[in-house]
Amino acid sequence: xxxxxxxxxxxxxxxxxxxxxxxxxxxxxxxxxxxxxxxxxxxxxxxxxxxxxxxxxxxxxxxxxxxxxxxxxx
Amino acid sequence: xxxxxxxxxxxxxxxxxxxxxxxxxxxxxxxxxxxxxxxxxxxxxxxxxxxxxxxxxxxxxxxxxxxxxxxxxxxxxxxxxxxxxxxxxxxxxxxxxxxxxxxxxxxxxxxxxxxxxxxxxxxxxxxxxxxxxxxxxxxxxxxxxxxxxxxxxxxxxxxxxxxxxxxxxxxxxxxxxxxxxxxxxxxxxxxxxxxxxxxxxxxxxxxxxxxxxxxxxxxxxxxxxxxxxxxxxxxxxxxxxxxxxxxxxxxxxxxxxxxxxxxxxxxxxxxxxxxxxxxxxxxxxxxxxxxxxxxxxxxxxxxxxxxxxxxxxxxxxxxxxxxxxxxxxxxxxxxxxxxxxxxxxxxxxxxxxxxxxxxxxxxxxxxxxxxxxxxxxxxxxxxxxxxxxxxxxxxxxxxxxxxxxxxxxxxxxxxxxxxxxxxxxxxxxxxxxxxxxxxxxxxxxxxxxxxxxxxxxxxxxxxxxxxxxxxxxxxxxxxxxxxxxxxxxxxxxxxxxxxxxxxxxxxxxxxxxxxxxxxxxxxxxxxxxxxxxxxxxxxxxxxxxxxxxxxxxxxxxxxxxxxxxxxxxxxxxxxx
Numbered sequence: 162x163x164x165x166x167x168x169x170x171x172x173x174x175x176x177x178x179x180x181x182x183x184x185x186x187x188x189x190x191x192x193x194x195x196x197x198x199x200x201x202x203x204x205x206x207x208x209x210x211x212x213x214x215x216x217x218x219x220x221x222x223x224x225x226x227x228x229x230x231x232x233x234x235x
Numbered sequence: 236x237x238x239x240x241x242x243x244x245x246x247x248x249x250x251x252x253x254x255x256x257x258x259x260x261x262x263x264x265x266x267x268x269x270x271x272x273x274x275x276x277x278x279x280x281x282x283x284x285x286x287x288x289x290x291x292x293x294x295x296x297x298x299x300x301x302x303x304x305x306x307x308x309x310x311x312x313x314x315x316x317x318x319x320x321x322x323x324x325x326x327x328x329x330x331x332x333x334x335x336x337x338x339x340x341x342x343x344x345x346x347x348x349x350x351x352x353x354x355x356x357x358x359x360x361x362x363x364x365x366x367x368x369x370x371x372x373x374x375x376x377x378x379x380x381x382x383x384x385x386x387x388x389x390x391x392x393x394x395x396x397x398x399x400x401x402x403x404x405x406x407x408x409x410x411x412x413x414x415x416x417x418x419x420x421x422x423x424x425x426x427x428x429x430x431x432x433x434x435x436x437x438x439x440x441x442x443x444x445x446x447x448x449x450x451x452x453x454x455x456x457x458x459x460x461x462x463x464x465x466x467x468x469x470x471x472x473x474x475x476x477x478x479x480x481x482x483x484x485x486x487x488x489x490x491x492x493x494x495x496x497x498x499x500x501x502x503x504x505x506x507x508x509x510x511x512x513x514x515x516x517x518x519x520x521x522x523x524x525x526x527x528x529x530x531x532x533x534x535x536x537x538x539x540x541x542x543x544x545x546x547x548x549x550x551x552x553x554x555x556x557x558x559x560x561x562x563x564x565x566x567x568x569x570x571x572x573x574x575x576x577x578x579x580x581x582x583x584x585x586x587x588x589x590x591x592x593x594x595x596x597x598x599x600x601x602x603x604x605x606x607x608x609x610x611x612x613x614x615x616x617x618x619x620x621x622x623x624x625x626x627x628x629x630x631x632x633x634x635x636x637x638x639x640x641x642x643x644x645x646x647x648x649x650x651x652x653x654x655x656x657x658x659x660x661x662x663x664x665x666x667x668x669x670x671x672x673x674x675x676x677x678x679x680x681x682x683x684x685x686x687x688x689x690x691x692x693x694x695x696x697x698x699x700x701x702x703x704x705x706x707x708x709x710x711x712x713x714x715x716x717x718x719x720x721x722x723x724x725x726x727x728x729x730x731x732x733x734x735x736x737x738x739x740x741x742x743x744x745x746x747x748x749x750x751x752x753x754x755x756x757x758x759x760x761x762x763x764x765x766x767x768x769x770x771x772x773x774x775x776x777x778x779x780x781x782x783x784x785x786x787x788x789x790x791x792x793x794x795x796x797x798x799x800x801x802x803x804x805x806x807x808x809x810x811x
Contacts, residue, residue: 167488169511170476170511206688211488211793213692229484230468230473231468231688231689232472232473232474233469233474233481233482233687233689233726234473234478234479234481234482234510235482235677235680235682235723
C-alpha cells in the first residue's frame with residue numbers, strides 16, 4: 162500500500178518534505194517512523210489524515226501520515 | 236518598598252505614592268487589572284478623561300530570573316469596551332523594576348491641543364511638552380529619543396495611529412536591539428493618544444536595583460527554572476529554531492489554520508509562509524533565527540528577518556501576523572508580509588487586529604484576495620495617511636464588518652480572533668468566548684494540549700474536557716502574567732514538575748514571602764474574577780461570551796467541524 166509521509170521542522174533535515182512510500186498492508190505508524198530511522202521518543206505530534214493518532218494505529222492505503230517533533234509556538 | 240508613580244494630564248501634575256498594602260503582593264496583570272477595576276469607572280468612555288493607563292512590571296521583573304522581563308499595560312479598552320491587559324517584552328519592565336516603580340498610572344486628559352512626553356528617572360516622572368515628534372511614527376521616535384537620551388533609555392511610544400486614536404493602535408516598546416515590541420491588543424495606543432502622551436522615556440541611572448530577600452535561595456531556584464526552560468523541547472529547541480511560525484504547518488495539517496477569512500481550515504499556500512521556509516530564508520539572507528525580546532530571555536523565539544538584499548526588514552515576526560496576512564488573506568509572499576509587519580510596527584497598529592480586518596476587507600471586496608501589494612498600499616497610503624478607509628481598517632475587523640455589511644466577522648467582544656479555528660480546535664474557542672480580554676489566544680493557550688501534546692492531550696475536535704482545560708490554563712496564565720514571565724514558560728511548566736515550584740520559590744526568595752502553589756492559583760482566579768467583574772459593571776453579560784454565529788452554521792474543512800457548545804456549557808466556565 163502507498164502512504165504519503167510528510168515531515169516537518171528538523172525532521173526534514175537530510176530527509177524530505179513529503180514522499181509517497183510503499184509499505185506492506187496493515188503496518189502501523191511506528192513501523193513507518195522506524196523505517197525513517199526515527200524513534201518513538203523523537204515524535205511530538207503524529208497525525209493521520211489531519212487527526213492525532215497513536216503510534217500503534219494501523220495505516221490504510223492512501224493515508225497521509227504527518228510527523229512533527231515536539232515543537233510549538235503561540 | 237516599591238512606589239507608585241501617578242501622572243495627571245488634566246492638571247499636569249505628578250505624584251510619587253507609597254504602594255498600598257493590598258497591592259504589595261501584586262505585579263504585572265494582577266496589579267494593572269486591580270488598579271483599573273478600582274479606579275476606572277466601568278461605564279466611562281475609554282478615550283475620555285476618566286480612563287487610566289496603567290503600566291506594571293511583573294513580580295520577578297528586574298531580577299536575573301530567565302524570561303522575567305515582561306511588562307503589563309492595562310486600561311479600559313476602546314476596542315472591546317471591557318478591561319484590557321496587554322503584555323510585552325522590551326526593556327521597560329526591567330527598568331521600571333530596577334527603579335523601584337511598582338506601577339505607573341497615567342490619568343486625566345489635557346484641556347488644550349498640546350502633546351506631551353513623560354520622562355521617568357530615579358527622581359520620579361516629569362511631564363514635558365513635545366512638539367518635534369508629534370505626527371512622527373515609531374521608528375523616527377525611537378531614533379530621536381536615542382539622540383536625546385542615548386541608547387540605554389527605555390521608550391514607550393505611539394505612532395500616528397495612536398495619535399488618531401484608532402482602536403487597533405498599539406503602544407510600542409523599545410527592545411534591547413533598539414527596535415520595538417508591541418502592547419498590541421485592545422487599542423491601548425488610542426488610550427495613550429487620547430491623553431496626548433506621545434511617548435514615555437525611562438532612564439535607570441542611579442536606580443536602587445532589586446533587593447533579594449534571600450539571594451541564595453533565589454539563585455538555586457533560578458538555576459532549576461532555567462534548566463527546565465532549556466530542557467523542554469518546545470522552549471529549548473523548537474521555538475529558538477523556527478520561532479512561533481512553526482505553527483503554520485501544524486495548524487494546516489490539523490485543519491485549524493483559518494484561511495480566507497475563516498472559510499477553510501487549510502491553506503494551499505502554507506509551504507510558502509511556514510516556519511521551515513522562513514528559517515531557510517532567514518539563514519540564506521544572513522538574518523538571525525534567534526533573537527530575544529528582552530534581556531535574560533533564554534528561549535529566543537524572535538528573529539531578525541532580512542530582505543532579498545540582506546538588509547534588515549523586521550523582527551518579532553510572529554506566527555499570528557504571518558497567519559493573518561498569509562492564510563487568512565491568502566497572501567503567499569513572505570516578503571510582503573514582513574514588509575507589512577514593519578509598516579504596522581512603524582504606524583503602531585496591532586498586527587493581529589489589522590490582519591483580521593484585512594480578511595474581512597477582502598471579503599467585502601475592498602481589495603482582491605491575496606493581493607499583497609494592494610494590502611501594502613492601503614497600509615502606507617490609507618492607514619498611514621489617516622484616510623477614511625485607513626481609519627476603518629485600523630479600527631479593526633468589527634469596524635470593517637459593520638461599515639461594509641459583512642456577517643462573517645471573526646471577533647469576540649469586538650476583538651479579532653487570532654490564528655486558530657475554534658471549530659476544529661475547540662478548547663481555544665472556549666478561551667476566545669470567555670476571556671475578559673476579547674478573543675485572545677494567549678489568555679488560555681489550549682493549543683498546547685489540543686494540538687501540541689504539551690500538558691497531556693485533549694482531542695481538539697471533541698467537546699469533552701475543553702471547558703476545564705481552558706479554565707485551568709486561563710487561571711494559570713493570569714498568574715504567570717502577574718510575574719513578568721513570558722507565557723512560553725507554560726510549556727515547560729506543563730510538563731516538567733520542578734518548573735512551577737521553582738518559579739514560586741523565586742517569588743518567595745525575592746520578597747521573603749511564603750507563597751504556595753495554591754496561593755498562585757488563588758491569585759489567578761482572583762485576577763479573572765476581578766476582570767470579569769469590571770466587564771459586567773461596564774455592561775457586558777454572558778451574551779458577550781459567545782462566538783460569532785457563523786461558526787455554528789458554516790462547517791470548516793477538512794473535518795467539517797462546527798462550533799457546537801451550548802450557551803450553558805460555555806457559561807459553566809465561570810463556575811469556580
